[in-house]
Amino acid sequence: MLGVTIKNINSEMAKEKNISVQDGVYVESVADRSGSMEAGIKSGDIITKINDVKVNTMTELQEQVLKTYFS
Numbered sequence: 758m759l760g761v762t763i764k765n766i767n768s769e770m771a772k773e774k775n776i777s778v779q780d781g782v783y784v785e786s787v788a789d790r791s792g793s794m795e796a797g798i799k800s801g802d803i804i805t806k807i808n809d810v811k812v813n814t815m816t817e818l819q820e821q822v823l824k825t826y827f828s
Contacts, residue, residue: 759822760791761798765814774801781805782818 762785764770771779784802787794798804804812807821 759819760788760793762786763804763815763818766803776803780811780813782812782815 764783764785766776766779766781766783768779770776770783774783776783781803782805784793784798784800784804786800787798804818806812807818808825810821812818812821
């Protein structure tokens, strides 16, 4: 639905990717011609909020997207 491959950020990933923030969701890849690509999301981005609602996990991100989509 999002057109992205995402992962929860854990301490191991933060160290490996040299990410300073451990809250949010890591974007591993973005599908060509997807809505996410059109919105400017890129591999390596960290999503921390959806519509001013903080997200810390993939589940929270997906819940907020669904709330936004079906509102």
